[in-house]
Amino acid sequence: VPIMLRVPIPICQRRKLVHLVAFRLSNPTIFGNFKDIQHISALNYCNFKKISSQCFHSTVKQQSQTSTLKAAIRNMLKAVGFKSEQHTTSLGSALSLFFSSTEQVKKLDWLKYSRLPDDFRSEQLLIVLHVWLLHKRLISISKASESKSLALKVQECLFDQLWEDTCSRIRAKGINELSVNKNLKEVQGYCLRLCLELDEALKTHPHDEQLLLDDIAAALWRLLWRQEEDVDPDIVLALARYVLQELQSLQALSVPAVCGGRVAWGSPPLWPDRSLGQTAAEEPVTGEWQSALAPTGQPYYWNTRTRETRWDRPTQED
8 A cells, every 4th residue: 555545553453452462472372482571662552672582382393383473473563553663763753744744734824814715625735735845855865865764764654644643633523433534535535636746747847947836836726726716826826936945945954854853844925915815713822832633533732841731722821
């Protein structure tokens, strides 16, 4: 399954599989006895660091069966999210990149002055637009850098986080759990189309900046503004200039900064007429507090300095 369209295993299902594997390992009548099962890492979803190669089987046949079984268990653990230390680093970097993208989109200027429809699709495509910018930089790193493996893992975790967050926001809209995957496929359809059209623009005019700008603007108009004829072309061009500017800025950013999740976005587009637009969304949480969505779709708040989390919206005194 392509990375862009792969749906991650929900954390709750991972934990159920973890408990099942742990039970099987502790049952000597089924799996035999294994020694030195070390501490389970909470950050990496209970990562089993080591399973001793020694066992209590004496015959060669039993040892062969044990080796085969251990290999199967390792594959099972990998499938439910038990990764290496490098994956933990990649996951942390990907989360930093993704959260920086969502925070950039939450700035009021996007929907207030761009005349974009104030709905789920507009917010989703703006997030995907920033993820696509990061994706292009990570791809360039993987082609011309010694950090190829790390860049590809960060990219994989980044898209996993994107679709997991998308599922959370779909649930937050009150969609029945049985219909979440159906809605997700629909969302992935127009998200993938945006990425493909932007890729085609870069491929067609790699050296002509003006033609590239026009093609990016056309793709944004078709997908974000949904071919609305009354939209001011200068508004679309303002967003296209922002995309091109951020694309060039990310290409100039160092490899350790990108793979380490240290990306600072520029200011939102300078819209030609700031009096245009619809009613702004709810004011974001200010100060050290930021908002996010749990996997169930319920909003919560976390402090960027103390890492405290809470369900209730923080007040100015907090």
